[in-house]
Amino acid sequence: MMVPLSWYMVLSLAVFTIGMMGFLSRKNVIIMFMSIELMLNAVNINLISLSHYLQDLRGHILAFFVIAVAAAEAAIGLAIVIALFRNKATAHVDEINEMKG
Amino acid sequence: MISIGFFAYFAFAIVVLSLLVITRRNPVHSVLWMLLLFFHIAGLYLMLNAEFMAAIQVIVYAGGILVLFLFVVLLMNLREEMTISKYTGYGLTGFTFALGLFVVVFMALRSFVAAPPGQYTVDLIQKETHIKILGKLLYTQFLYPFEIASLILLVAIIGAIVLAKRRLKS
Numbered sequence: 001m002m003v004p005l006s007w008y009m010v011l012s013l014a015v016f017t018i019g020m021m022g023f024l025s026r027k028n029v030i031i032m033f034m035s036i037e038l039m040l041n042a043v044n045i046n047l048i049s050l051s052h053y054l055q056d057l058r059g060h061i062l063a064f065f066v067i068a069v070a071a072a073e074a075a076i077g078l079a080i081v082i083a084l085f086r087n088k089a090t091a092h093v094d095e096i097n098e099m100k101g
Numbered sequence: 102m103i104s105i106g107f108f109a110y111f112a113f114a115i116v117v118l119s120l121l122v123i124t125r126r127n128p129v130h131s132v133l134w135m136l137l138l139f140f141h142i143a144g145l146y147l148m149l150n151a152e153f154m155a156a157i158q159v160i161v162y163a164g165g166i167l168v169l170f171l172f173v174v175l176l177m178n179l180r181e182e183m184t185i186s187k188y189t190g191y192g193l194t195g196f197t198f199a200l201g202l203f204v205v206v207f208m209a210l211r212s213f214v215a216a217p218p219g220q221y222t223v224d225l226i227q228k229e230t231h232i233k234i235l236g237k238l239l240y241t242q243f244l245y246p247f248e249i250a251s252l253i254l255l256v257a258i259i260g261a262i263v264l265a266k267r268r269l270k271s
Contacts, residue, residue, distance in 0.1 A: 016202075018119045037166065044154075051151075054215060
């Protein structure tokens with residue numbers, strides 16, 4: 001007996017929601033980056049399960065590119081965190097308020 | 102029956118581990134829970150007959166990105182982190198928005214209609230092996246996106262060096 005496709009989609013949705021929750025509520029900028037990785041992984045779960053159930057490999061290719069972009073994003077994001085930490089000596093987003101946003 | 106059991110375990114573990122990732126106070130603990138989370142996601146990919154994706158999930162995410170995260174976490178001041186509140190003042194707003202997104206997309210999922218199945222059946226993939234089919238597709242039909250991905254990685258390398266380099270005071 002096969003697991004229905006909708007279960008995978010609900011799992012992916014749950015992980016995406018948790019990642020979004022973490023991104024919107026946490027103070028530490030590194031945990032916010034980890035939440036972004038969580039959301040990208042949720043999308044990958046969805047793509048690969050759809051690709052399995054629709055018998056098509058385009059989902060795998062797309063997930064492959066998502067992983068490549070996630071690696072690039074992590075490198076650049078962490079470089080920004082290092083630059084920020086060097087200039088401000090903080091990693092908390094509520095203490096970075098130069099732009100008065 | 103056994104696949105449902107496996108899925109139940111993996112789904113439960115993935116949800117619990119992602120909750121642990123976003124709620125731990127110590128970022129090092131978050132990174133380590135995330136390592137376990139990535140292994141579980143790789144196990145889920147194995148259930149979906151995507152061996153190569155499971156392998157690069159472990160190699161790229163667990164082996165590459167998380168090590169990068171650990172390096173940066175160790176640069177921070179963890180003593181201060183232990184004493185102050187974890188959440189910004191907008192925690193409740195974020196929770197509400199995330200819950201709203203969950204409800205809206207969950208309702209939308211009920212009207213999902215699957216497209217007609219394509220040509221890559223499980224038998225074909227098992228006969229040809231996953232990596233071979235994926236490689237063929239990447240170097241023929243998806244050649245331009247593949248090249249663009251390499252360009253993105255080049256931009257990331259240069260960008261990371263430029264951003265993290267210490268500026269010399271002259």
